[in-house]
Amino acid sequence: MKKLNKKEMVQNLAEQYAVNVKVGDVIRAKQETHYRNKVIVAFGKSKGKVYAGQYAPHSHRVIKDSGRLLQPEIINQIIDRITELVQSMKIYLYNDQNGTGVLRHVMIRQAHATGEIMVVFVTGTSKFPSRHNLIQVLTSEFPQIKTIVQTINSRQTSVVIENKPLVLYGDGTITDILCGKKITISATAFYQIHSEQCEVLYGLAKKMVNCKPTDTLLDTYCGVGTIGLTLADSCKSVMGVEINSDAIHNARHNAKQNHVKNMKFVDMDSTEFMMEAKRYNHHFDVIVLDPPRAGTTKPFIEAATALNPRKICYISCDPKTLMRDLKGFKKCGYTTNKIELVDMFPKTEHIECICVLEKHSFNVEASKKKQAQKKQFQHQQMVKRKKKRISLIRYPKGKYNES
Numbered sequence: 001m002k003k004l005n006k007k008e009m010v011q012n013l014a015e016q017y018a019v020n021v022k023v024g025d026v027i028r029a030k031q032e033t034h035y036r037n038k039v040i041v042a043f044g045k046s047k048g049k050v051y052a053g054q055y056a057p058h059s060h061r062v063i064k065d066s067g068r069l070l071q072p073e074i075i076n077q078i079i080d081r082i083t084e085l086v087q088s089m090k091i092y093l094y095n096d097q098n099g100t101g102v103l104r105h106v107m108i109r110q111a112h113a114t115g116e117i118m119v120v121f122v123t124g125t126s127k128f129p130s131r132h133n134l135i136q137v138l139t140s141e142f143p144q145i146k147t148i149v150q151t152i153n154s155r156q157t158s159v160v161i162e163n164k165p166l167v168l169y170g171d172g173t174i175t176d177i178l179c180g181k182k183i184t185i186s187a188t189a190f191y192q193i194h195s196e197q198c199e200v201l202y203g204l205a206k207k208m209v210n211c212k213p214t215d216t217l218l219d220t221y222c223g224v225g226t227i228g229l230t231l232a233d234s235c236k237s238v239m240g241v242e243i244n245s246d247a248i249h250n251a252r253h254n255a256k257q258n259h260v261k262n263m264k265f266v267d268m269d270s271t272e273f274m275m276e277a278k279r280y281n282h283h284f285d286v287i288v289l290d291p292p293r294a295g296t297t298k299p300f301i302e303a304a305t306a307l308n309p310r311k312i313c314y315i316s317c318d319p320k321t322l323m324r325d326l327k328g329f330k331k332c333g334y335t336t337n338k339i340e341l342v343d344m345f346p347k348t349e350h351i352e353c354i355c356v357l358e359k360h361s362f363n364v365e366a367s368k369k370k371q372a373q374k375k376q377f378q379h380q381q382m383v384k385r386k387k388k389r390i391s392l393i394r395y396p397k398g399k400y401n402e403s
Contacts, residue, residue: 006349006351007025011023013320017324019327019330021338021339022337023338024338024339024340026351027204028343029344031194031346033347034070034071034072035196036067036070036194037176037195038109041106042060042104043086044061046064049087050093051064051065052064052080053066053067075108075117077142078145081138082138089129089130089134090130091129099154102123102124102125102127102128103122105122106121111176111177111185113176113195114175115144116174117144121148121149121150122150131150139169145169147170147171147174148169149187150168151164151166151187151188152166165188178195179226181230183225184250184254184257186250189223191224192344193344193345200342201342201344201352202227203230206231208354209313212285213235214235214285216237216283217231217237217238217287218239218287218307219231219238219240221290222240222251225240225250225251226254227288228263229255229258232262232263237262238262238263240265241266241268241269242266270289283308283309286309289304289312289313289314289315293318293321295316295325298328301328302332308359310358311356312334312356314329314336314356315352315354316353317350318350319351326357335360336355
């Protein structure tokens with residue numbers, strides 16, 4: 001069976017979910033390798049030797065050196081050095097089965113524009129032997145490392161970072177430049193993994209939303225405020241809502257350091273915020289959502305549409321959950337006619353989707369045009385039938401035959 005390309009995959013999902021929508025061509029990335037600005041690796045041991053890699057799908061089996069093609073070379077070098085140091089310093093690897101050992105994962109983030117690097121050690125216990133020596137070696141050999149943090153996770157969970165990080169070196173953040181804005185991010189905050197394609201995505205969002213200068217915009221799941229910062233100069237005001245308190249702290253700092261004064265942020269669940277906004281008769285002209293891979297929820301959709309926005313911009317990293325949610329939005333009166341595709345994940349089967357939904361009643365001009373076309377067609381058909389009747393009256397069939 002022929003493997004579907006990314007556009008065909010999205011088209012098939014739209015058909016499966018009975019979502020009547022046009023799917024645009026994939027906007028491909030200029031950089032298709034070594035693009036990931038965030039990498040998480042686990043560790044394994046074979047014949048007494050430590051190795052790093054990523055988990056095989058749906059398992060906790062570590063595949064040695066996996067993912068290196070997508071990771072920047074500097075990140076690969078840091079991972080290799082950490083692996084050597086874990087071996088030489090005899091840092092015990094965490095055992096998921098019995099809960100013993102120390103090191104579970106290492107996460108590395110790189111700011112694409114500035115080159116600043118963050119290293120996060122995820123441990124199963126607060127005790128982290130040899131960490132001072134580890135930090136000293138890494139920071140002396142890799143001056144790009146601006147901060148090193150430790151986070152503790154002793155639970156049997158697929159979530160890598162659960163608790164508030166402990167800063168071991170630096171201030172716990174790195175700063176990038178995205179869409180011309182300085183963006184500071186911490187260990188737990190969400191940030192798109194392909195910086196160049198992220199600028200393409202946000203530029204497309206700005207064009208598709210096409211805010212009016214009088215518009216009020218609600219940026220849900222706002223993270224460190226990147227989307228809101230990109231759209232702030234095209235509308236009256238932006239309200240960013242995010243449940244992650246570290247991300248909100250970053251977002252406020254980002255607005256301040258970019259001198260953006262028409263943005264405010266709330267540390268709160270987005271659905272609860274919208275329900276409160278409805279209760280107090282607050283209105284937003286545009287709502288933006290960029291939820292996790294699991295998509296959004298029925299209560300979110302109901303709360304968002306209850307605010308009666310003119311437009312809803314949905315950015316999704318999973319076409320399947322997007323189609324499911326589009327059906328939910330349709331039940332509440334909001335639809336879209338086109339989905340655009342941005343390849344944020346080259347060399348993988350994943351794709352980023354973006355669409356703008358509008359309320360049925362707002363498509364007045366399109367509806368009027370369709371009705372006019374229907375009336376014109378009906379009139380043409382009526383004229384044809386009338387001419388045919390007249391022709392039959394004047395010339396009954398078979399009565400006048402030419403000889």
